Amino acid sequence: MELKRVVVTGLGAITPIGNSVDELWNNLINGVSGAGPITRFDTTNFKTKFACEVKNFNSADYFERKEVRKLDLFAQYALVAAEQAIKDSGLNLETLDKDMAGVIWGAGIGGIITFLDEARNYAEGNGIPRFSPYFIPKMISDIAAGHISIKYGFMGPNFGTVSACASSSHAIANAFNLIRLGTADVFITGGSEAAINEAGVGGFNSMQAISTRNDDPASASRPFDKDRDGFVMGEGGGALILEEYEHAVNRGATIYCEVVGSGMTADAYHITAPHPEGHGAVKVMQNTLKDAHIAPEEVDYVNVHGTSTPLGDISETKAIKKVFGEHAYKLNISSTKSMTGHLLGAAGGVEAIASILAIRHGIVPPTINLVNLDPEIDSKLNLTPNKAQKRTVRVAISNTFGFGGHNASVAFKVFE
Template structure:
């Protein structure tokens, strides 16, 4: 089996649109949550989100190309550009048939869909864009990246809700490890901070309503947590076989050593209350890597700030680590970014890579009143220095989809 390494990273997030800005924001415990200002939220119970700001697609891609891509695709293409550049990858020198793209999204082109529905209702069928479908459908982020770089290998758009990023990275890892591909751009993207999705999640009572103090709204593991905060962005990685990376003299950020997936088989939106599926995904990631739980140095939690979800993940971590659970630092990036949905796994993988490289664990902010039932070491308030070698990252999604990836510090 091939060893699989990460050579490139790209990010679009509420904390910034390059890895350095994103990472520095996390280390500083800076919140990217603010009052939504790109549409009228006066009639909504929740008025806050993690918004991507200062993103100008026309400046990045030109007016003609930008208008052909929904916002979720724009985020993905720009994150891919960053990742390819960071990897020093010259696509024309890669075997195109062994170059793939695994990039997914949870909600897809909701803005394109609703804009065209409005045009149809107000002005009739002749005003619906012929580009509606190829702009809206979920596979278009992967397709646009594939076209841009001439990647003719397997192209996949996993739809596993909020676990998409880890699913994409994990499945890419499997394909490269098996020897079926050399290079895969993998991760997730999302642009769902939109009136329709805000209304739906709000009516489901899933969202925090701390509108007066948005930077304090996302509160994983806190006793006063009142729901998650919507966010948007993209997080993409370049994965390669170690042999391929070495042949071209690439810098290696980290190694992917394990991946596990599972289903709760329980409920369409609620986590299994005992964390059974989450535990299985983590256990399988360890098994695929051939390492023990005792070798894990840090956990990047899914931790969205919901009452049931955070408790279920805590229970699963206790089951995985047993008596050693209290010694494992667990960090919750969503306390700062909000929940980026399909983009969360890729973004959090980038944060974990940076943690392993620098020996720094970002904090879980807003953990002011720890939930007695959530009693692990969540690295509250301030970043922490620690020797780190192996990190575990969790992503869980609606429908009970669970995906965990295991990363190791580069030693090549």
């Protein structure tokens, strides 16, 4: 069976360093940190008092008041990012065959803000079960995909992917594969997350997973640095329009790049820690290259998972060396989480955008806050420290790995 080609024709983003794709990209290549003191709740009694919050986002600018009552913040981010991507794509919604258009959207946690609010109201109401009728449909992780499909009338495949921090990469990979197989012509895909509340921060604090560098939040997300002490929580959404090649060409679409491969594996090792030798990460990149029919030497840039955790950064760089061999030293490697923070289930969507724009503009975003390299990480690797680097990027790979040992990678290639 001959597989169809898949291209990217639209992008949309709501992030801690920009509420549009252009703003996100400008801040990425200029090394801007999105971290700052948490404004959503009183952090007096919390170990971590900062995060990468989305800024200048007013729900009333996008939704009617009655709509806001039905939408958790993660779903709001999803709808706004998706709308940007649809507009960017130039799709004609009047003539589009909506039976052949679908939505696959990732969220690792979903409506945790709604869950905490409802639980708090119940506790404060002396146990009287006065729950909102919107509680369940606001909270469930698949609801963002549902809202997007309802808004645009897309009646093709529609579901949510939930695999922790790999969620939106799994969404992109699934959309890619279904278009290749001829199941759909167009997908809105990506992911969103909004988990910066007492439960989200407190839960990650109890795991000792997030940084407590409260005296200098902007430097707290420091992948590969020996002084890293955990990731910085982020939030937002990243949307991509994936389209079958002929469908895109026939309507004269602007094409950002081609999606050429994907991989999915499991560590089968630990609920939160990566395999110390990166076995799952090795296999997922190898599978992606095999699927894309690309040799390791053809890859120019790897946008790494790179969370700024003590174990994860080491295992991922080991994996890259195993997959790419001597070519690992010719790659650009960077973690854009150093600027956006860790967007959890939305990470893959936003980092896919960063990878695509690196191809489009010939610029690799930096890993900021890399001051003292961890001695356990090979100093000969080009981790794109602190400043963006210009280079021709023909092939980029985006890695995301999630709690539970979920690994996903997607390969993007210059469109020819």
